[in-house]
Amino acid sequence: MATNEEKIKIASGFIKAAPPGEINDVFNDVRALVDDDELFTGSIMNAVEEYNTEELATVTVTGEDGKTFEVLVSKHGQIENDRFLDPKRNQTFKLDHLRQTVSDIEPHTVDEDIEELRKVIEAHAEEYVADRYAEGVSAIYGSNGVITVAIVHNRYSPSNYWNGRWRSVWTLDTATNAVKGALKCKVHYYEDGNVQLETSKDVEDKLSKFSTEPHKVIAKAFVDLIAAAELKYQTALNESYRDLADDTFNGLRRALPYTRTKVDWNKILTYRIGAELSAK
Structure with a gap:
């Protein structure tokens, strides 16, 4: 036991x-x-x-005006085990991890040394996410000289037996201009089977714009770098899995048996092999 x-x-x-x-x-x-x-x-x-x-879970938060909005949950905004930062509205909230419900919203003191740059990057990043991800949610954090951009896009289609998630986290060290990215994609397809795809890619680069330049210049350069890297990764995924279906899988097994038709297991006795097995 x-x-x-x-x-x-x-x-x-x-x-x-x-x-x-x-x-x-x-x-x-x-x-x-x-x-x-x-x-x-x-x-x-x-x-x-x-x-x-x-997994960059998203939770629904209700504002003082009664309107709801989606907030991203990330270790980059984790203040305590069950308290997280909503950087766009400079507030923190308590999260019930199991029910994914929010409570006890409190104001948060921002890092003034980086807040102005964070806001400009936030505006560019939100515009990018709205353009590239139909239901994307982002959060842009700023602390100790580092800007972190977290993006998640969930697509759930249980009626069609599949669910998927795209995640990417990017950091910009404003002291060195170093950029690091972690891109992850996870898909589950479970109609008549159980197939899961989980892939990731790490990126390291350096921003060509320096901290002495205007914030909008730095923000645009950072988001442009993110957009180019994510497009390159997505294109590579599309190409590799197209080749996988056309070549690799065909080399492993036939899509159909020699008869060129699928076996109907409910009528197995009508097949020759079924008759031979029943005779024994």
Whole structure:
């Protein structure tokens, strides 16, 4: 019998590997398998917190005017285990990681040394996200001389048996002009099977514009770099998976048997092999 430590490790692994849009389903299934709520209120809940921050979960926040808006959850804006920063509105909120509900909204003191540049980059980044991602959500953080741009785009289509998520996180060190990016794509397709794609790419570059130039010049150069790198990555993905379908998979197995028709397993006895098996 597995020890509690082994149960926690296995269950946490399942939760952190949950496909996009399916964390609740995985959580409930794992909870039923472990059958120990005491474990879930402790160590296994840490996996849910890690999943939310790593996958850039989005939550709905209601403003003072009653309007709602989407806010991104990220370790770059994590103040405590359950408190996160909304940099656009300079406020923090408490998050229920399991229910993904927001409460206890408080004002936040910004880093004045970098806030002006952060706001200009935020404006350029939001324009880019609105243009390139149909349902994208972004958050731009600024602290200790570093600007971080986090982008997530979720597309859920359970009626068609697929869900997908694009994530990218970019940092700009204003002291050295060094740019680092981490791009990740995860897709789950589960009609008549279970196929998952998970791919990532790291980028390192340097901004050609220096901190002595106007903020709008730096912001445009930074966002242009992001746009070019993400387009290059997406184009490479499209090409590689087109080749995978046309060449690699065909080399592994035939799409259809020699008869050029799919086997109807409900009528297996009408096939010759089925007749031979039934005779034995």
